[in-house]
Amino acid sequence: MTTNQWIILAVVIALLVYGVLIYNSLVNLKHGVSKAWANIDVLLKQRHDELPKLVSTCQQYMKFETETLEKVIKARSQVHNAQQDQDMKALGKAENTLRAGLGQLFALAEAYPELRSNDSFQQLQSRISQLENSIADRREFYNDAVNQNNVRIEQFPDVIIAKKFNFKAADLLEFSDSEKQDVNIKQLFNS
Secondary structure, three states, X not given: OOHHHXXXXXXXXXXXXXXXXHHHXXXXXXXXXXXXXXXXXXXXXXXXXXXHHHHXXXXXXXXXXXXXXXXXXXXXHHHHHHHHHOOHHHHHHHHHHHHHHHHHHHHHHOOOHHHHOOHHXXXXXXXXXXXXXXXXXXXXXXXXXXXXXXXXXXXXXXXHHHHHOOOOOOOOOOOOHHHHOOOOHHHHHOO
């Protein structure tokens, strides 16, 4: 082999190795998005399981507030459906509705001293508050993973590998401006 052939072979091998490194990096980012979503998914499922207990506890005391309880139940179903479909836009809207319903439910609970003093209610209120905070934290990690993925698949030369192997952009999990503020459930009870 001539020197030129060796140089061409070395360049081809270097390009192949570089392409493999880019591919592996993109795969890592794609799975990072999946992992971040799985973390949110677990918390949403935990909250999904807690909400019927909360509604049931409230129903025992809040006989005349069925509209609010029905809103929470309906919103819970919408969150679950969007979660199953991994539809981030629908999930954001459903989360808005659910959190507003929970805020309204906890505000209404203020009028029911027996409910506020119920141990089950207090434990559920605390648990849901913890889950809300955890969901907010995980949403930040998810959106960061999505951003890293989306930037990389648009950068040159990564875009070449991304298009060749059909890497796709992921949707951010976004909420309305009012949703960006954490619901302070304890404050609703101490007003």
